[in-house]
Amino acid sequence: MQLNPAQQQAAEAGDGPQLILAGAGSGKTRTIIHRIGHLIAARGIAPHRILAVTFTNKAASELKSRLSLLIGDEGGGVISGTFHALSLSFLRRYADALGYPKSFQVIDADDQKALIRRLLKARNISNDTLHPGYLLNWIEHCKHAALNPANAPQQAWNDIDMRELYNIYQQELVQHERMDFSDLLLNTVRLLKDFPDIAALLRARFDHVLVDEYQDTNPAQHAWLQLLCCEHRNLTVVGDDDQSIYGWRGADVRHILHFESVWEGAKVHRLEHNYRSTAAILNLANAVIDGNPERHSKQLRATREDGETPFWQVCQDEYDEARRIAAALRNWHQQGMPWREMAVLYRTSRQSLPIEQVLNETGLPYRVIGGVGFFERMEIKDALAYWALLHRCADALHMRRIANKPKRGIGAVGEQRLMDLLAASGMRAADWLDTLAESGPGPAAKLSGLARAVIAVRQQMMQQPDLGLEALLQASGYLESLQAMGEIEAATRRENIQALQDYLAIAAAEGITPIEFLDRAALLQSGEQVNKAASEDGAAISLMSLHRAKGLEFDGIVLGGIEDGLLPHQRSLDEGPTGLSEERRLLYVGITRAKDRLLLTSARIRRSFGDMQFPQPSRFIAEIPRDILAREENTAPTVTANADIGLNIGSNVRHPSFGEGVILGVEGAGDAVRVSVAFRTAGTKQLMLKYAALEMI
DNA sequence: TTAGTCCAATTTTTT
């Protein structure tokens, strides 16, 4: 397929800043790839002098492979990655200028939270006085806005100076030789800003910079680009303000809205033809996004035939919803749609549970994308800490993690003492451990067994390098300690560790250094798991969050949980109109993933934290004209005996003594009509309709 | 210090 005139114009545009406003399904990725191809083939620019910034690591590798298809192996030479991955590679080279050792490591969300918690505890600040999550949120908020402790806004909470805590958090990170995700960006910005010679080197490294998903950049990333491209000004950004869904991560749509004023002389290209979805699906998408004020003026035009009208189905509860979703997917499959071309998208990851259960029962192949990632698993983090120790790249946090795993008689007190001793020694954690083989001060003596095991295994590794981790986990007693969790649990965890060993062996064969492997583990987005029913060729239905679905497309899409409180999410509703707009964009992103068929579902009852909720259909549904979205609201016949009230299954009712609830079922006729009602607080009751003074609400 | 018991918080989305 050739590029259309607008795509071609964008792909072959000359030097200088370029803004490509690309609606959903308008061939944005194709256009970027063709532009890079054009730069290499027609303009003679060396691939390694082109930098392509993508939103995920997966998108980066896909970009390279698609480019290779277009222009041959040369395409693989283009430098591409996420802002974070690219920053990390720059910092690996220059971090010493900022006072970090070059072997610094990245801290993940879990360890970050643990650090904050310890920090608050050490200052006797209780969870109730200042919630760790609140502090972390605030710090991240500052970092997204590129504010360091010195220029962060003055903020007090219960008389606690948050800036002070931010400062301490930052100091502790530096002390632990760790950077958090935001630090990767901010420290790169510091390199570019405060170190002219390093900045000059970085700036001279690339002739062209291209950025995908530009609508989701935050101020730190914005500064990063400005400082990197200010000399050659060959910056091409691609995005769609209607698909900005990362405001909570500091993304600011204004970066794309105001691109032309920041980059003087920028050329604007608009891709407004949608090649992906049927006109019926696009109509729905346009109707939804129309509800948002303040949009870049842009029209998305359909190029495909009408197709099947999208359908909205109201279900009983989340299990009924899951069954109906499974039925729809099976139906699509029977009509010839491959499993791999279907996806179920949801707002929150917990929504996947009932769907997974039902898909398992019905034997449909699926895979969950996201969720608890491979490298976030406890046993994987433990094993990696042991492995880091083995390869002498372990730091204090690694040592702390495994000091008492398995139990070596080191408790909270001993652990802290250990950290103090390590700090006082002035040595790196792995080297310090070597000195403990015979004896050590205080609780450090309890690590002598571990130290000897490490030394012994390192000897062994001279012969069989791949077996090191296994041997150490065995010798240290870690594997045995897993047994305490029960047979099945322990077996899964051992399997995961085996998978890690396989990864490590592959990485070693590729010549990847231990630090590079740890970097990869830190930045790689959560791995995906395929369930057993998935066919050998990996054909499976994809389950993922709406956020993860950005940039993807499928023949058939199911959007689950289209309810107030879920989409729009309650937390966003609390934020006000900005939050609501972002939720609407999220729905828009979900709808525009679909090529041919689209099903939306809501449940009337949803269980969470053990109790029941009775959500209303999403307010976005009401904004949609009836002819654009087919719907089936009344899944049960109206109760004739009470026609004037019009009670349906799923109706919300109020009872004078039981309070609010929802109707689960209706039986009988005339005066003998019985209804079963699930009350919010009083549980499920069977009531004679004639006597129960039920009131619709 | 651990082990055992109980209670609370958790869940919006991700690099």
Next chain:
DNA sequence: ATTGGACTAA
């Protein structure tokens, strides 16, 4: 419902 953290006894 599950899970990590706090509290208590030994």
